[in-house]
Amino acid sequence: MRLPAGLYAQRRGRMAGQLLADLSMVVWVVLWWFVGRFTQRTIDAIADPLRTSGERAAQLTEQARQAAEQAGRVPGIGSELRKPFDGAVDSLSGVTTAISQQISSIEHAGLLLGWLVFAIPVVILLVIWLPLRVRFVRRARAAQVFIDAQADLDLFALRAMVGQPMHVIAKISDDPVAAWRRGDRDVIRALANAELRRTGLRPPVIDRRDRPA
Structure with missing residues (x-):
């Protein structure tokens, strides 16, 4: 069902x-x-x-x-x-x-x-x-709009760096801002996943062939 x-x-x-x-x-x-x-x-x-x-x-x-x-x-x-x-x-x-x-x-x-x-x-x-x-x-539906609109998780990664506890961010990266600026997709996805967890949503599935080399 x-x-x-x-x-x-x-x-x-x-x-x-x-x-x-x-x-x-x-x-x-x-x-x-x-x-x-x-x-x-x-x-x-x-x-x-x-x-x-x-x-x-x-x-x-x-x-x-x-x-x-x-x-x-x-x-x-x-x-x-x-x-x-x-x-x-x-x-x-x-x-x-x-x-x-x-x-x-x-x-x-x-x-x-x-x-x-x-x-x-x-x-x-x-x-x-x-x-x-x-x-x-309200939070889940608002978040779903952005997920449905684009596979890029930068927005949720930014929200994670602003709203997530420091110990959560530290487990993901020693320097998440620098990783985000250089486009580290693994760090960005981990940050976004931490933020999406609060709304109960899963990150979108991205084909590995579509990821930058």
């Missing part, structure tokens, strides 16, 4: 590290999504007794309403008989409404807390991971 150009390093070691980091990010997101869902469901479960009470209150309300209707049909005294039942209906309706509001509050709290449990650790890691990936992609 060919990976999108510029998204991953061309060097296998660094590419493997990037793929592992990206996969770890995906696993992290999925893991905390499940933790957030578990948190939400756990809080929702607190409302289960209230849901049972609400159902029973609704049943009692309906029974009281039916009793009030039956009492109201008694000739002469029906209006008086149904008053206690109407009062019970009003009271039970208030209880049912209060229970529904409490259930709704618990559900909203569970949803909010579930999202917070999911979002906080994901955002923290995303703030660390995403800038590194974006910086690499």
